[in-house]
Amino acid sequence: MTEPLIAVTDLTRRYAVGEATVDALRGATLTIDRGEFVAITGASGSGKSTLMNILGCLDRPTSGGYRLSGVEIAALDGDTRAEIRNRRIGFVFQNFNLLSRTTAIENVELPLFYGPTPLAEQRTRAADALARVGLTHRARHVPSQLSGGEQQRVALARALVNEPELLLADEPTGNLDSRTSADIVAMLRDLNRTSGLTIVLVTHDPEIAAAADRVISFRDGSIVADSAAPARARGSAP
Amino acid sequence: MTQPAVRELGNAAQAAKLVRMTARVAARAIWRNRMRSGLTMLGMIIGVAAVIAMVSVGQGADRFVQEQMESFGTNIVMVIPGAVTSGGARSGSGGASTLTVSDTEAIRRGVSDVVAVTHSRRQISQVIYGNMNWSTVIQGVTPEFELVRNWPVASGSFFTDRQEKTAAKVAVLGQTVVRNLYAPGQDPVDTTIRIKNVPFTVVGVLAAKGQSSWGQDQDDCVMVPFSTAERRVMGAAILGSVEMIFASARTTAAIPAAVEEITSAVRQQHHITHGEEDDFTVRTLEDMAGASAAASKVMGNLLLVIASISLLVGGIGIMNILLVSVTERTREIGLRMAIGAKARHILLQFLSEAAVLSLTGGLIGVALGILVTWLIGRLAEWPTALSPASIAIAFLVSGSVGVFFGFYPARKAAHLDPIEALRWE
Known part of the structure; x- marks a missing residue:
């Protein structure tokens, strides 16, 4: 069997909050294969965001292992993790995090600054990514001229522009109304089906989670339910 | 994918x-x-x-x-009379004329770092040409003055050694004097002016020099041979007394050496023994500009x-x-x-x-x-x-x-x- 895209073993993350310590993750173990569409749910403070930060190479675990495509991330330095974030991971945030007073196409172009794409190709690649989310006609607009749903689609195009292996979406519909939420989820669904993009989506909304193929539930820093667990247990038991 | x-x-x-x-x-x-x-x-x-x-x-x-320093002369070193105490009467720099023509000769003979040397005496006097008159500085100098002060003539020529030796009644005019005595465009060369009722033939006109660094109009002067000046203009009681000696050092770098050599030459000439104070002062433009x-x-x-x-x-x-x-x-x-x-x-x-x-x-x-x-x-x-x-x-x-x-x-x-x-x- 090929190496899973994500292999997390016995992951813990402890924060110091003043004198006290908080255990945000208490030994999470899971694997995600290429092409999966996984939703991670749980109440706030359940550890799902901490897991996302570690999966996104923004944070490092206190203990445990995280292998992305077979590479142990915990051992890498800051620059290498920055490169992995740039080339292999796309981020979508709850609050979009677009640069204000900067056009949609320039926002989409942003990750290409830090990568090896020649300057002359940046614009066409950004335009292609905008086309994938259906916003070619809004390329010259700045975020304040776009609706919430459009802004999130620009953010999605930015996440896709470097052709990542993994898309991490942290409450991508948290700031959207239910109709636009459905549009965004449908778009993610479609990206997963047609391009085989691996998507990990964090949400506290069961309806959004239902769109995914697999739902992992967190509580108090531990996995309490994994809808694919029985199948996985059968498939990968030693 | x-x-x-x-x-x-x-x-x-x-x-x-x-x-x-x-x-x-x-x-x-x-x-x-x-x-x-x-x-x-x-x-x-x-x-x-x-x-x-x-x-x-x-x-x-x-x-x-x-530029001011360069216009004053090339690598110039000046000797002025110093403080003297004669018979209990004390006097500051320049108060008494302790310098003589023989000091100039001593410098010319004995100082290898000096290429030219001249001396001067000055007196303010009225100069008359036709019905015009002008009060100016009459300066008695030797022909080397032109070289030492780096001050060429604009027309005519400077007076010669021979004219100096024979105390010829010739004069070279500064531009300001020309402007005040002559009509615009008139050439003063070969005209006759009167200084203290003595007729002088104008042989040359000096180039304009402008103001000195201390604000004096350098062109307001008449140059006459030193010997003529002391006999005809100043009516000096003792001949050979000079007010100032100007020497031109070989190069800018040679100025300090020239200062030292001039000092020892003049000391020797004045019979100043070791430990006695100089009765003269040697100055350079650097001292003045300092x-x-x-x-x-x-x-x-x-x-x-x-x-x-x-x-x-x-x-x-x-x-x-x-x-x-x-x-x-x-x-x-x-x-x-x-x-x-x-x-x-x-x-x-x-x-x-x-x-x-x-x-x-x-x-x-x-x-x-x-x-x-x-x-x-x-x-x-x-x-x-x-x-x-x-x-x-x-x-x-x-x-x-x-x-x-x-x-x-x-x-x-x-x-x-x-x-x-x-x-x-």
Whole structure:
């Protein structure tokens, strides 16, 4: 069997909050294969965001292992993790995090600054990514001229522009109304089906989670339910 | 998943791309906050402009003094009578004529570092030509005067050794005298003027020399042979007494040696024994220029301090505004890190913003400095000399100040935790 895209073993993350310590993750173990569409749910403070930060190479675990495509991330330095974030991971945030007073196409172009794409190709690649989310006609607009749903689609195009292996979406519909939420989820669904993009989506909304193929539930820093667990247990038991 | 064929850049090309993008983002960030950026640059602008104007005025003054000194004569060394105590009556420099023609001869004979030497006596007298008259300085000098003072004639010729020896009644006029006695355009050569009722034939007119560094009109004079002067004009009781000896050293570098040799030659001539005080003083133009040079040095240092403080304040202003910028753009920094910016990219981003701010300020400062220099030259009529080196240095210093003071905010930005930064409200 090929190496899973994500292999997390016995992951813990402890924060110091003043004198006290908080255990945000208490030994999470899971694997995600290429092409999966996984939703991670749980109440706030359940550890799902901490897991996302570690999966996104923004944070490092206190203990445990995280292998992305077979590479142990915990051992890498800051620059290498920055490169992995740039080339292999796309981020979508709850609050979009677009640069204000900067056009949609320039926002989409942003990750290409830090990568090896020649300057002359940046614009066409950004335009292609905008086309994938259906916003070619809004390329010259700045975020304040776009609706919430459009802004999130620009953010999605930015996440896709470097052709990542993994898309991490942290409450991508948290700031959207239910109709636009459905549009965004449908778009993610479609990206997963047609391009085989691996998507990990964090949400506290069961309806959004239902769109995914697999739902992992967190509580108090531990996995309490994994809808694919029985199948996985059968498939990968030693 | 279909991966389009992506062309990748080499390291050098990627670095070039980063520099270009970084400069573009920096310029844009500054342009978006034009008002704020402009005010921030003000310190830099004033500092750089002050440095350039200061150096220009200072160099202009130096050059002016230099030109004055050169116009006074080439590598000139002067001997003037010194303080004497004769029979209990004490007198200061120049009070008594202790110098004689034989001192000049002693210098001419005994000092190898001197190429020409002359002496002079002066007296103010009325000069009459036709129905015009003018009070001026009659100066008795030897023909070598022309060479020592580096003062050629504009028309006619200087008097000759022979005319000096025979005490010929010939005169060479300064331009101011010509202007006051003759009609415009008239050539004074071969006309006859009267000094103390003695007719003198004008043989030459001196070139214009202008004001001396102490504000005296050097062209207001009439030169006559020394021997003629003491006999016909001054009516000297004792012949051979001179007021001042001028010597020309071989080279500028030879001036100190010439001073020493002249001193010992004159001491010997005056029979001054070891330990006795000189009854004369040997001076160079450096001695005379020394006082004004010291004053201008103090002024220059003062201005340099002011300019440095201005640049320092400008630098702190840049640091301040960058700290504000880092705080304002915390989320943006977090986002850039999340999508792949390395710490050094963020560092470079803010450093280049500091550099663009300070270099733009420096550039405007250079322009303002040139303008101020021009205005000073034009309105105050001070001599100024723009120095390209000072412009280049001021510009480079402004850039360095910006990068130096930008480093702390840039480092702060580069060390932000991306997770914290992304959560920043």
